[in-house]
Amino acid sequence: MNIFNITLINILLFFCFNSYSHNPENFIISEIEQGILTFENEQIQEEYNSALKRLRIRRLKAMPMHKKFFIFTKSGFEHILPKGLDHILFVLGLFFSCIKFRSLLIHITAFTAAHSITLILAGQGLIQIPPYIVEPLIALSIVWIAVENFLFNYPNKWRPLLIFVFGLLHGLGFASVLNYYGLPKENFISLLLAFNIGVEIGQLTVLIIAFLIVNIILRTNSKNKKIRIPISVLISLIGTYWFIERVYPLL
Amino acid sequence: MKNLFYLSFIFILFACQNKETQSTINSIENPFFQEWNTPFDVPPFNLIKDEHYMPAFEKGMKENIDEIDIIVNNKEKPTFENTIEALERSGKLLTKVQRVFSNLASSNTNPKLQELQRELSPLLSAHYDKISLNEGLFQRVDKIWEEKNNSNLTDEQKKLLDDTRKQFVRSGALLNKEQKEQITSINSKISELTTKFGQNLLAETNGFELILEKKDLDGLSESVIAAAAEAASQKMNKAETEEEKNKYKEKYLFTPHRTSMYPFLTESSRRDLREILYKSYIMRGDNNNETDNKTITAQIAKLRAERANLMGYESHAHFVLEERMLKSPEEVYDLLIKLWEPALDRAKKEVIDMQEVVDAEGKDFKIAAWDWWQYSEKVRKEKYDLDESLIKPYLSLDNALQGVFNTTNKLWGIKFTEIYDVDMYHPDARIWKVEDEDGSHLGIFIGDYFVRSNKRGGAWMSSFKGQSNLDGRERPVVVNVCNFPAPVSDSPSLLSFENLITLFHEFGHAMHGILTNVTYGSMSGTSGPRDFTEFPAQILEHWASEPEVLKTFAIHHETGETIPDDLINKLLNASKFNQGFINTEYLAASLLDMDWHTISYNDDLKDANKFEIESMEKYGLINEIAPRYRSTYFAHIFSGGYSSGYYSYVHSAVLDSDGFEAFKETGNVFDKDLANKLRTHVYEKGSTEEAMDLYVKFRGKKPMIEPLLRVRGLDK
Numbered sequence: 001m002n003i004f005n006i007t008l009i010n011i012l013l014f015f016c017f018n019s020y021s022h023n024p025e026n027f028i029i030s031e032i033e034q035g036i037l038t039f040e041n042e043q044i045q046e047e048y049n050s051a052l053k054r055l056r057i058r059r060l061k062a063m064p065m066h067k068k069f070f071i072f073t074k075s076g077f078e079h080i081l082p083k084g085l086d087h088i089l090f091v092l093g094l095f096f097s098c099i100k101f102r103s104l105l106i107h108i109t110a111f112t113a114a115h116s117i118t119l120i121l122a123g124q125g126l127i128q129i130p131p132y133i134v135e136p137l138i139a140l141s142i143v144w145i146a147v148e149n150f151l152f153n154y155p156n157k158w159r160p161l162l163i164f165v166f167g168l169l170h171g172l173g174f175a176s177v178l179n180y181y182g183l184p185k186e187n188f189i190s191l192l193l194a195f196n197i198g199v200e201i202g203q204l205t206v207l208i209i210a211f212l213i214v215n216i217i218l219r220t221n222s223k224n225k226k227i228r229i230p231i232s233v234l235i236s237l238i239g240t241y242w243f244i245e246r247v248y249p250l251l
Numbered sequence: 252m253k254n255l256f257y258l259s260f261i262f263i264l265f266a267c268q269n270k271e272t273q274s275t276i277n278s279i280e281n282p283f284f285q286e287w288n289t290p291f292d293v294p295p296f297n298l299i300k301d302e303h304y305m306p307a308f309e310k311g312m313k314e315n316i317d318e319i320d321i322i323v324n325n326k327e328k329p330t331f332e333n334t335i336e337a338l339e340r341s342g343k344l345l346t347k348v349q350r351v352f353s354n355l356a357s358s359n360t361n362p363k364l365q366e367l368q369r370e371l372s373p374l375l376s377a378h379y380d381k382i383s384l385n386e387g388l389f390q391r392v393d394k395i396w397e398e399k400n401n402s403n404l405t406d407e408q409k410k411l412l413d414d415t416r417k418q419f420v421r422s423g424a425l426l427n428k429e430q431k432e433q434i435t436s437i438n439s440k441i442s443e444l445t446t447k448f449g450q451n452l453l454a455e456t457n458g459f460e461l462i463l464e465k466k467d468l469d470g471l472s473e474s475v476i477a478a479a480a481e482a483a484s485q486k487m488n489k490a491e492t493e494e495e496k497n498k499y500k501e502k503y504l505f506t507p508h509r510t511s512m513y514p515f516l517t518e519s520s521r522r523d524l525r526e527i528l529y530k531s532y533i534m535r536g537d538n539n540n541e542t543d544n545k546t547i548t549a550q551i552a553k554l555r556a557e558r559a560n561l562m563g564y565e566s567h568a569h570f571v572l573e574e575r576m577l578k579s580p581e582e583v584y585d586l587l588i589k590l591w592e593p594a595l596d597r598a599k600k601e602v603i604d605m606q607e608v609v610d611a612e613g614k615d616f617k618i619a620a621w622d623w624w625q626y627s628e629k630v631r632k633e634k635y636d637l638d639e640s641l642i643k644p645y646l647s648l649d650n651a652l653q654g655v656f657n658t659t660n661k662l663w664g665i666k667f668t669e670i671y672d673v674d675m676y677h678p679d680a681r682i683w684k685v686e687d688e689d690g691s692h693l694g695i696f697i698g699d700y701f702v703r704s705n706k707r708g709g710a711w712m713s714s715f716k717g718q719s720n721l722d723g724r725e726r727p728v729v730v731n732v733c734n735f736p737a738p739v740s741d742s743p744s745l746l747s748f749e750n751l752i753t754l755f756h757e758f759g760h761a762m763h764g765i766l767t768n769v770t771y772g773s774m775s776g777t778s779g780p781r782d783f784t785e786f787p788a789q790i791l792e793h794w795a796s797e798p799e800v801l802k803t804f805a806i807h808h809e810t811g812e813t814i815p816d817d818l819i820n821k822l823l824n825a826s827k828f829n830q831g832f833i834n835t836e837y838l839a840a841s842l843l844d845m846d847w848h849t850i851s852y853n854d855d856l857k858d859a860n861k862f863e864i865e866s867m868e869k870y871g872l873i874n875e876i877a878p879r880y881r882s883t884y885f886a887h888i889f890s891g892g893y894s895s896g897y898y899s900y901v902h903s904a905v906l907d908s909d910g911f912e913a914f915k916e917t918g919n920v921f922d923k924d925l926a927n928k929l930r931t932h933v934y935e936k937g938s939t940e941e942a943m944d945l946y947v948k949f950r951g952k953k954p955m956i957e958p959l960l961r962v963r964g965l966d967k
Contacts, residue, residue, distance in 0.1 A: 043704045048678065050737065051701070055678035059671045185741070 053182045060184050068187060069194045076198020079177055081205055086138055086242065087170060089235050091206050093145035094163070096228045108203065110160045114167025115174060116196050122175030123183060123192050134172045136246040141166040142239035149232035174199060283307035283348045290673055291684065291695045292716050293728055294351050297674040301363045304352050308371060311345030312378045318342065319382055322391070329391035331404060335412055338388075339721060339771050349375075350715050357707045358699055358732045359677050389424040392416050407939045411771050414938070417574075423562070430561055437558045444551050449890040451542040455535040456884075458542070461505040461515075461528050468503060470520030479503035482511065507532040516624035522616070529621035536883025537860065544883040545859035551889055552847045553856055560852035568848040568895035576783040576902070576942035580849050583898050587845070589956050590901065591838050591870060593965040597831030602875050604630050620875050627829050637825045639747055645805040645814045647743040648700060648735060651751050654804030655758045658794045662926040663766070664688030667696065679703070679737075680730075685765055694718070694765040697730040700754075701737040701744065708734055710753045712760035712777070712788075719772035727776065729764040731757040743808050748822060752792050759791030760784075766934040775937040781896065783942035785903035786910065787934055793911040796823060797920055827964030832876060834901075834963065839878035841898040842870055844888045848895040859883065901959075906946065908958035913950055 060068055080087050094107045121127045145166070148159075174195070183191055215221055282298040284307070289295050318341035325333055352371075356364045382388065395402075396416045399409060423434050462483065468476055480503055487499035505515050505528055512532055516525055536544030555567035564570040568580040577583050605618050605626035618626060656667045667683040675682060680699040687693050697715070699706075716728040733753060738744040746754065763784065764776040777784045794800045798819050805814035846866045850857070859882050867878065880887065887893035910929070914920045932948040947953060960966040 047703045047737070051678040051703075054738070058669075058681070062669065062671055 053180070057182045057184055060182075061186070065187065065190075068184075068191060072191045072194035073198040073201070075181065076174075076195040076200075077202040077205075078198070079174065080199055080202025084202070086142060086173070086239075087199075087203070088206050089142050089238060090138075090145060090166070090170065091203050092210055093142060093149060093232065093235055095207055095210050096231055097145065097149045097159075104207075106160055107163050108207070110164040111167040111170070112200060112203070114164045115171030115199070118168045118171030119174050119178070119196060120192060122172055123178055123188070127172075129172055131176050132246070134169060134176070136243050137169050138173050139239050139243035139246055141169055143236045143243065146232040146236035146239060150229045150236075281306055283344065283351075284310070290670075291692070291726070291728065293673050293682070293695060293697075294715055295674070296676040299351060301361070301367075304348060304364075304367055305370075307344065307348040308352075308374070311342070311348050312374070315342040315345050315378070316381065319385060319388060323385065323387035325391075329394045331395055331402070331408060331412065334388075334391045334395060335408070335415060336721070336771075338415070339411075339773060345378075346717075350713075350717075354713050354715060354730060355676055357711070357713075358680075358730075360705050360707075383418060383422040384424075386424070389416075389419045392419060393424075407770055407774070410939055411774060414774070421562070421570075421574075426561070433561055434558060437554050437561075441551060441554050441558075444547050444554070445890045448544055448547050448551065449886060451536060451544050451547070452884050452886055452890070454542045455538070455544075456507055459507050459531040459535075461524065461531070462498065463503040463505065463524070465501075465503075467521060467524060468519075471515070471518045475514045475518055476503065478514075479505055479511070482506070507535060513624060516621060517628050518625070520625075522622070525621040525625070526619070533620075533877050533881055537881070544889075546856075548847075548859045548882045548885075548889055549857045549862070552850055553852070553854070555848065555894065556850050556852040556854070566849045566851065568845060571848070571895045575780045575896070575899070576946075577898075580845060580895070583845055583895070583902075584842075586902060586905065586956070587838055587841055587898060590834065590959075590965075591842070593960055594831060594834035594838055595871065595873070597965050598835040598876060599831070599873065601627065601630075601829065601831040602873070618875055620877055623832060623875060627832065631825075631828050635821070635825045635828045637821045641818060642748050642814075642822065643745040644807050644809065645818075646746040646748070646751050647808045648746060649743060650804045650806055650808070651746055651754050652698070654795070654800065655755055655791075657803060658755075658791070658800060659758075659762060661921045663930050665693060665766075677703075692726055694726045695728040696761055696765060697728070699730060699732045700735045702734040703737070706732065706734065710734060710757050712757050712764065714764050714776065717772045718764075718767045718769070718775040720768070720770045721772065725772075727764055727767065729761045729776075731761050733757060745808070751795055755791045755795040756788045759788035762791065763787040763934055766930055767937050768935045769937045769939050771939075774939050777937075779938035780942055782899035782902045783906075783946075785899065786906040786946070789903050789907035790910045790929075793907065793914075794920065796826075798823075799920065826962075830963045830965055834965065835872070835876050836879040837901065839867060839870070839872050839876070840880045840885065841901065842866065843878050843880075843882065844885070844893070844895060844897040847882070847888070905956050905959050906954050908962045909954040909956075910946075910950060912958035 060071070063071075080091075091108075091111075094104065094111065097107075118127070122129075145163075178192075178195060214224075214227065218227065220227065281303045282295050283303055287293075287295055318337070322334055322337045322341070327333055352364070352367070356368050392412070392415055396412055399412060404412065423431050426434065463479070468479075471479075483499045483502045483504040486504060487496050490496045490499065505511050507528065512528055515528055519525055536542070536548075552567075559565070559567045559570040562570060564573070566580065568583070572579055572583065577586065602618055605622070608626050608629050609616065609618060609622075616622075659665055660667075665688065666686045668686070669681060669683050673682055675697070677699065679701050680697055683696045683698070685693040685696050695716075710731075710733040712729065712731050714727055714729045716725075718727040719725045731754075733750075735744055735746055735750050735754075760777060767776040769775045798816070801819060802813050806812070807814075843863060843866055846862070863878075863882050872878070882889075887897055888895070893899075911920075914922055914925055917925055928949045932945050936945055943953070957966070
């Protein structure tokens, strides 16, 4: 406090006694109107992030609709590939659990429908669950899907329902990302839709890549236990690691 | 198995990517040493790093000195072109870095910049001293000045020549060696004393504490009590001894800081405690202890008088005012005295109003200075009741900006377009390009409105780039920095009426910086005398509170409803509240300032208290009011830059009220013809002509005080 006072006075004196006409004009007019600086380092980052969000919203507001739609689709896609590793693992878990294409389709549809619901609800602020609860649960859902893959040979009939519930969780995860970026009120629904479309395209891409690697490069299929079991073990280990990391962030 | 190995490898690679690796920024070239190929010459904020400033300052100062040497050593006969214009062209790099630095050190600072600021301040003042005390340079300037009348210089050039020479003369260029030494010695004594004055004042303000118990809190509101409890608990946490801790434990702390004192004086029903706190405030620097300022005050005044005498002026006020819009102490006194009578009359009426409340309460005392806040508040509630929180929803920042853009658009046809693809120094800093009526580029306006922890408090205007027509048309980059509340989650930032006025005020400064159109950069924009440069800012405030204008942008952010007339009336009425007191305390301080700085060098050293009492008695100040600042804590004039300049606030107010009156007289606050005059004679002209001449060209006559009296409700 003291030192800032003295600095302020010094600046004042500097401007007052500096009387050479070619000294660049008084840059800062009415010095006296400036108050004292209270420097609170820990707040700066937080303020910066909210300011960034405001900037994004301002920029979006000024864009034509098709550009906004494209940006949200792109950002939805990016939150699967490459940023959404946990969702990738979950989708891969589904991929390696399904023997038939049809059941894969059912599982993926259940997942998609569920996360769209929570994404919309949370996006509108109708439900709010803090990330420290959602994030560890998402990690657990990954572990569960993978564990099921190597413990039980055939998924039971309740599985689509379970996946639906997990999908609700993942939707909350997407919502917190979207909330961090900010959604302009004017085009709320259409941009939410755009984001969701991006997420679906991302998911499909993951599935296609996985299919190509397994079926074309490795010349086998997802039923092959030699691939399915080790990968499921790996997925569950990573999921467990995330779970611990998210419950005890300081470890 | 091999396949599996690859697959897991890919997996692990993915997993690792989760932790983002930060690429280290390798040392790029210093952007200050390069051409800025940025849109509209906005500084390339994304490229400027803290470590670029110092090398740029060093090189900038060196280049500047080299340029001055070339001018001084020029074998040719001194001419306006090879001396004054050459000076004008010098110091480009220094200006470039200094503008960016001084702006960001205030609006987006960090410990590194703070440190640099402390380091640079003495270096820069030494640098400018080197130039302003350069005898060879003065000789050349003086030569050109002597032949001024035989030359074919334009009026603008003549003014620049006069101003340049005057700066040298005022730095002591015409004095002999012995006199110069005397000046230097006086300057260093004054500087020591002003620093001591400031330190003493700080110690005195922090030195008094009113520590209260629960039973002493009668009348105080919850928020005031909470703040006082917080202040005490902070003290307790900082205390080192057990004894000191107990002193603050579960207590309530009030201090002579205004933010602590005013709420107490307003709310506390304990008259005895109000008196104690009030007296602690007005006795700062007057306690006959080691931090007493009485002698220092008198010494500073006397040394200033001596310095003025050496320079050939009658008094310090004469020396200062030579460069102002009001040219002499006589003109300043004339203005102050004219306002004094109506203000004092009104204040006396306010005392009577308050005494009525006291009597009605059945209390038996006469209103004293420490009762003023409490009883004026009671009168306010009765006569002017206005709930500020009702106004805010109508004043979202975006609406207010739209309001100020529309106002300037209606006045001068200029247009603002926000741009988004330019990198700024902070995401809250917004940027607009400004176009003239004919579509030509006028400048860039940056608005940085929200409060944040690495920004200085208050509000100001500044520029990142100046205007000049010397080497082609160069248009300015101007910035407004404010401390409005940041929006909470999804709701917009809502301004108070005071914030709105600040927004218009700073925008007025910005217009002065953007509309300016002069040849020489050093005379552009806001470079004029301080008692004039507030005028373009303050006159714009009037449009904000003009009902016709207010209604165009004060739209409720939720309901979309326009601000109701009833609320506007209350708002405008409230601005007339307590004006007797506000003006009297301010004018008393201004008169005190003038009295201190018109003393003669051969007067005896004054007794500060006696001097102040005699001075105030002379004007007839009433006991219920003290000057806004008494001598021993008048930091504006004894440690800041406002000596014989405290009057300038009211002088600017006279100008803006009278200036806006001109619009009222036409019956149209957007009168095209008058707006054009205001633009061409005031906003465009910078300091290329005498300030009063500019004003008269716009107004058609000299300013009158009556419009101000009406605005402040002092006319009845």
